[in-house]
Amino acid sequence: MKAFRSRPSIMVNRPQEDKKAELEVRNLRLSFGGVVAVRDVDLSVRTGELMAVIGPNGAGKTSLLNCITGFYRPQQGSILFNGRDITHLHTHQLVGIGIGRTFQNIELFPGMTVLANLTLARHIHCRYSFWRSFLYTPSVREEEIRHRRILEEIIDFLEMQSIRKQTVGSLPYGMMKRVELGRALALEPRLLILDEPFAGMNLEEKEDMVRFLLELNGRWGLTMVLVEHDMSIVMSISRRVMVLNFGEKLGEGTPAEIGANPEVIKAYLGDAQSPS
Amino acid sequence: MEKATPDSIKPNQLTLPQLLAVNAEKYGDTKTAIREKAFGIWQKYTWSDYFHYMKTTAAGFASLNLRRGDNLCMIVNNSPEWLFSELAAHALGATSLNLFTSSIAEELAFSIGRVRSPLVVVQDQEQVDKLLEMRDKLTRVQYVVYVDPTGMTSYENDPWLISYAALLERGEKYLADHSGFIEEEIGKGRPRDIAVMIQTSGTTGVPKIAMLSHRNLTAMALQWIEASNIQPEENWISMSPTAWIVDQMWGMGVALAGAMTMNFPETPETVLEDFRDIGPSMLITASRFWEDMASRIRVKITDAGWLKRKLFYLGERVGKTVVEKKLRKESISWPLGLLYRFLTLAIYNPLLDRLGCSRFHSAFTGGHPISPDVIGFFRAIGLNLKQCYGLTESCGIFQIQPDDEVKLETVGKPLPNTRVRLAEDQEVLVQSEANFSGYYNDYQSTEAAFENGWLKTGDAGYIDEDGHLLIIGRKEDIIRNKSGDAFSPDFIETRLKFSPYIKEAVTFGEARPYITAMINIDLGNVGSWAEERMIPYTTYMDLSQQKAVEEMILKEVREVNRQLPDVMKIRKFVLLYKLLDADDDELTRTGKVRRRFVYGLYIKIIEAMYGGLQSVPVTGKIRYRDGRIGEIETTINIITVD
Numbered sequence: 001m002k003a004f005r006s007r008p009s010i011m012v013n014r015p016q017e018d019k020k021a022e023l024e025v026r027n028l029r030l031s032f033g034g035v036v037a038v039r040d041v042d043l044s045v046r047t048g049e050l051m052a053v054i055g056p057n058g059a060g061k062t063s064l065l066n067c068i069t070g071f072y073r074p075q076q077g078s079i080l081f082n083g084r085d086i087t088h089l090h091t092h093q094l095v096g097i098g099i100g101r102t103f104q105n106i107e108l109f110p111g112m113t114v115l116a117n118l119t120l121a122r123h124i125h126c127r128y129s130f131w132r133s134f135l136y137t138p139s140v141r142e143e144e145i146r147h148r149r150i151l152e153e154i155i156d157f158l159e160m161q162s163i164r165k166q167t168v169g170s171l172p173y174g175m176m177k178r179v180e181l182g183r184a185l186a187l188e189p190r191l192l193i194l195d196e197p198f199a200g201m202n203l204e205e206k207e208d209m210v211r212f213l214l215e216l217n218g219r220w221g222l223t224m225v226l227v228e229h230d231m232s233i234v235m236s237i238s239r240r241v242m243v244l245n246f247g248e249k250l251g252e253g254t255p256a257e258i259g260a261n262p263e264v265i266k267a268y269l270g271d272a273q274s275p276s
Numbered sequence: 277m278e279k280a281t282p283d284s285i286k287p288n289q290l291t292l293p294q295l296l297a298v299n300a301e302k303y304g305d306t307k308t309a310i311r312e313k314a315f316g317i318w319q320k321y322t323w324s325d326y327f328h329y330m331k332t333t334a335a336g337f338a339s340l341n342l343r344r345g346d347n348l349c350m351i352v353n354n355s356p357e358w359l360f361s362e363l364a365a366h367a368l369g370a371t372s373l374n375l376f377t378s379s380i381a382e383e384l385a386f387s388i389g390r391v392r393s394p395l396v397v398v399q400d401q402e403q404v405d406k407l408l409e410m411r412d413k414l415t416r417v418q419y420v421v422y423v424d425p426t427g428m429t430s431y432e433n434d435p436w437l438i439s440y441a442a443l444l445e446r447g448e449k450y451l452a453d454h455s456g457f458i459e460e461e462i463g464k465g466r467p468r469d470i471a472v473m474i475q476t477s478g479t480t481g482v483p484k485i486a487m488l489s490h491r492n493l494t495a496m497a498l499q500w501i502e503a504s505n506i507q508p509e510e511n512w513i514s515m516s517p518t519a520w521i522v523d524q525m526w527g528m529g530v531a532l533a534g535a536m537t538m539n540f541p542e543t544p545e546t547v548l549e550d551f552r553d554i555g556p557s558m559l560i561t562a563s564r565f566w567e568d569m570a571s572r573i574r575v576k577i578t579d580a581g582w583l584k585r586k587l588f589y590l591g592e593r594v595g596k597t598v599v600e601k602k603l604r605k606e607s608i609s610w611p612l613g614l615l616y617r618f619l620t621l622a623i624y625n626p627l628l629d630r631l632g633c634s635r636f637h638s639a640f641t642g643g644h645p646i647s648p649d650v651i652g653f654f655r656a657i658g659l660n661l662k663q664c665y666g667l668t669e670s671c672g673i674f675q676i677q678p679d680d681e682v683k684l685e686t687v688g689k690p691l692p693n694t695r696v697r698l699a700e701d702q703e704v705l706v707q708s709e710a711n712f713s714g715y716y717n718d719y720q721s722t723e724a725a726f727e728n729g730w731l732k733t734g735d736a737g738y739i740d741e742d743g744h745l746l747i748i749g750r751k752e753d754i755i756r757n758k759s760g761d762a763f764s765p766d767f768i769e770t771r772l773k774f775s776p777y778i779k780e781a782v783t784f785g786e787a788r789p790y791i792t793a794m795i796n797i798d799l800g801n802v803g804s805w806a807e808e809r810m811i812p813y814t815t816y817m818d819l820s821q822q823k824a825v826e827e828m829i830l831k832e833v834r835e836v837n838r839q840l841p842d843v844m845k846i847r848k849f850v851l852l853y854k855l856l857d858a859d860d861d862e863l864t865r866t867g868k869v870r871r872r873f874v875y876g877l878y879i880k881i882i883e884a885m886y887g888g889l890q891s892v893p894v895t896g897k898i899r900y901r902d903g904r905i906g907e908i909e910t911t912i913n914i915i916t917v918d
Binding site for chain 1: 312314315316317319355356357399423424425426427429439440441444542543545546549
């Protein structure tokens with residue numbers, strides 16, 4: 001019945017201790033040759049927060065995310081997740097301890113269906129062995145049903161029923177972004193990192209995405225870090241905002257504080273007194 | 277409730293909730309009552325589940341003070357919750373009124389206020405928002421129950437709003453505290469009580485609300501079950517809005533009395549896919565549905581491989597020949613029969629299966645007339661598509677075409693226990709136990725709707741030599757010729773316009789000896805037709821006066837005449853030298869012909885058609901795009917149809 005919709009069991013039945021997601025970035029520096037992409041940045045995210053990282057183009061936002069999710073190796077500084085040093089862990093290890101992400105440029109398998117793309121994300125939660133899966137024993141079957149059920153709840157939550165069996169490559173851009181979010185959720189992350197989830201979307205798609213994120217964060221307590229350009233969205237949904245400019249941290253605080261910060265305004269709107 | 281053995285009691289002696297109770301006792305968990313696609317699979321509800329949820333919902337409503345004699349408004353999509361809620365209202369002795377989910381807030385508030393609904397069941401956030409917007413006008417509404425909780429997080433603290441899940445919880449508690457209460461309430465119902473109310477689409481003024489009793493619905497259900505030999509667990513797929521009569525007569529009638537399975541699609545966007553999953557055994561929809569389906573098939577076929585394409589076109593031709601022979605009750609030669617059987621296996625069955633239409637024993641199209649091409653096509657590929665007729669006041673469809681008596685122009689014969697006759701002025705009258713019980717709070721209209729116990733349909737028609745009813749059109753649109761025979765211009769024009777070459781047609785004949793028509797050719801289609809045949813032309817005027825075009829349109833008119841009864845046949849027509857245009861006041865802005873104006877404007881041509889002339893010289897005004905008005909002189913040929 002529709003009356004029992006939008007309660008994904010991986011969200012609803014999650015014990016409080018499984019939601020713990022304390023991220024601590026200390027003194028992080030990343031440079032490519034002579035270019036310093038991230039310069040001595042500190043960042044801390046508490047459980048249940050929705051933290052936004054903003055900044056002009058080339059400010060180092062994505063570089064920072066890529067350090068956290070193990071795509072880049074920082075030259076200096078450390079990253080702690082729930083007290084554990086994760087600075088040098090690999091991506092697949094990070095997924096295992098509960099860090100999921102979406103990408104700025106969609107990284108799905110375009111030739112596979114939506115369902116297949118999502119199913120792939122359940123791989124880390126599969127308990128049966130490679131050989132048992134060949135035999136397709138009752139326990140394997142039971143587990144597969146459980147995974148499918150979880151995926152279907154995500155499909156229902158993100159309202160993707162009508163595209164379930166379509167190949168990802170044939171979908172409009174906004175829908176692909178939604179599939180990416182679905183895949184990240186299927187990992188059952190404690191910390192969800194979103195790289196420009198609203199880029200290239202029309203107003204309606206943005207509204208839907210805002211609704212999903214608010215529901216995930218507000219209702220189910222999923223911790224999120226989000227990089228975004230759309231100021232109106234960032235200011236209305238995030239609890240805390242950090243501003244980067246040329247790799248440096250320019251400011252941090254509530255949306256209201258950031259909106260009033262003269263440094264931030266300068267970085268975004270330019271300096272009226274500057275001689276150029 | 278009277279304890280009776282399920283089989284000894286006729287459904288029309290019960291109320292709808294009593295009928296559900298009987299089914300729950302009779303079929304229990306052995307038969308499927310409802311199926312809904314959710315989370316990617318079809319979830320099933322047996323008759324016991326159905327009864328259980330209905331009772332729990334009713335108890336929930338009772339805890340929210342819904343009482344006997346109240347009216348419950350519902351703004352919901354097709355879903356199990358719709359059935360549970362509607363029957364739950366009936367179980368408590370309340371009536372139900374379904375409103376369109378697409379209605380705007382003001383309309384909804386007006387209807388809800390009109391029937392003083394103390395409780396409203398709505399689908400989702402979208403509907404909740406509309407009611408919140410109108411909250412200060414909805415003073416009588418104590419609670420709003422919403423079915424789908426998606427996106428409702430920020431509303432949860434409003435005591436006016438209750439989720440359906442919470443309603444069920446309240447219901448459980450209420451049932452525990454008041455055991456036997458719901459059964460007692462169900463027992464109090466009488467078949468003559470009003471159950472369902474339906475707002476009719478009023479073309480002018482305030483829409484009327486038709487009231488249907490339990491007996492009306494069960495009587496209609498029994499007629500359908502008998503006419504179509506409906507068996508338990510046959511599949512109905514619920515797709516048309518719940519505020520329309522069709523799904524009401526099914527969900528609140530046939531499916532209950534016949535123990536059919538009601539199937540609900542996952543979302544409105546997945547209907548086609550879900551339709552194929554289910555493969556329903558019966559369907560009643562508007563002609564538009566079939567026209568869309570036919571064009572989808574044609575598009576796919578043009579993309580298909582050479583062999584498939586050839587086989588498809590061969591199949592269509594052979595199918596049409598066989599269907600026509602059967603209709604004329606001619607014998608079919610054995611090679612043709614063999615070919616037909618081969619094509620059934622190779623083409624028709626796989627195609628029907630792909631569409632989800634392989635399990636139909638019959639499918640119906642109603643409302644607007646269907647294009648002969650479309651119905652011909654579906655019948656040719658072995659889909660038993662038939663035409664039907666009915667209205668809200670008659671509690672739904674009461675005229676259907678019998679198998680193998682599918683004539684393009686008729687709507688067939690009445691259902692069993694239904695009598696149909698024509699009034700003096702050719703208005704169609706119907707008498708049956710299913711005829712509605714009256715309009716809500718409108719004694720005058722109720723009186724006016726009946727004539728000595730016969731329901732006046734407001735449509736004019738006549739009955740042909742085979743006993744088939746033919747609907748001409750709304751009574752007020754009917755025109756009479758010189759000898760007093762009724763005809764409907766719209767009836768003829770619609771059929772003319774089914775031709776791809778005819779863009780617009782206006783027919784005349786009021787107080788005249790015969791019918792004439794003024795036709796606008798379709799520039800695009802006739803243009804490419806002419807190009808294919810190397811017929812040179814310059815302008816619209818030039819093309820419309822080409823001899824070959826006249827011949828071609830004459831053939832089209834003859835084809836239409838074949839479907840028309842004698843008094844309605846077109847005897848003469850002209851091809852007008854210009855398109856009728858809203859800028860020239862000949863059409864309304866919505867594209868309807870302003871008949872009287874056109875009559876006055878082209879009186880010279882019309883008089884010529886009745887004057888026995890072969891051609892008529894005309895001077896017409898043409899308005900150019902820049903607003904200048906030019907004059908053109910031409911001669912129009914008058915074409916006589918033999």
